[in-house]
Amino acid sequence: MRSLERHRDVAAYALGVLDEADAFRFEDHLMECPSCAAHVTEFGPATRQLMLYRRATPRAVHPMAKPGPRLLDRLLGEMAGRSRMRRRRLLFGLAASAAVALASPGVAMLTADSASAARKVDATDERSGVWAQVTAENEPWGTQVELKVKDGAGPRACRLIAIGTDGSEQMVTSWTTARHDARENTMMGAAAFHPDEIARYELRTSDGEHLVTLESS
The missing domain is CATH 1.20.5 (Single alpha-helices involved in coiled-coils or other helix-helix interfaces)
Known part of the structure; x- marks a missing residue:
């Protein structure tokens, strides 16, 4: 995959339409491309709306239909x-x-x-050393999330996952941690869950390693 094609794949990756091999290669690219990482984060609201549309789509539409x-x-x-x-x-x-x-x-x-109605929670994981703070604000469509992270173990691609009270999961936002940079970074994201439907948040690397858990209540 050429460099230009990697940049163009940011939308496909954010919307979850890349196959497993291309998604893995793009996550490697994310670790070295702050611009693409920022674009992936900006696609959070669009991804959420497409997910809500998929849930409301009539059965007559083929379930494997993908955006062109x-x-x-x-x-x-x-x-x-x-x-x-x-x-x-x-x-x-x-x-x-x-x-x-x-x-x-x-x-x-x-x-x-x-x-002040916004819900704020923070935590530090003793094993990973990662600190995170989530501020969740209820919206008509779900939850608007502000995430602050301190992680000096980069570079690595990470994700914030919202885990519902029913056990289902939604990706809120993703980003790439710079090399050995322990400064506080702030990202915005969103989930289709409302705050009272979220049991906890988990920060994970793109390959599934657990970094820190934040209980929402």
């Missing part, structure tokens, strides 16, 4: 556009919040109380 190359290219373009839009909305939101705080301290206090 044009769909993957279009998703890449849409995700890049949405990423730019999110950054602009964040800047506008911060400016609006600052204006409200200056104009009305009472309203600012109400906003802070509302934000």
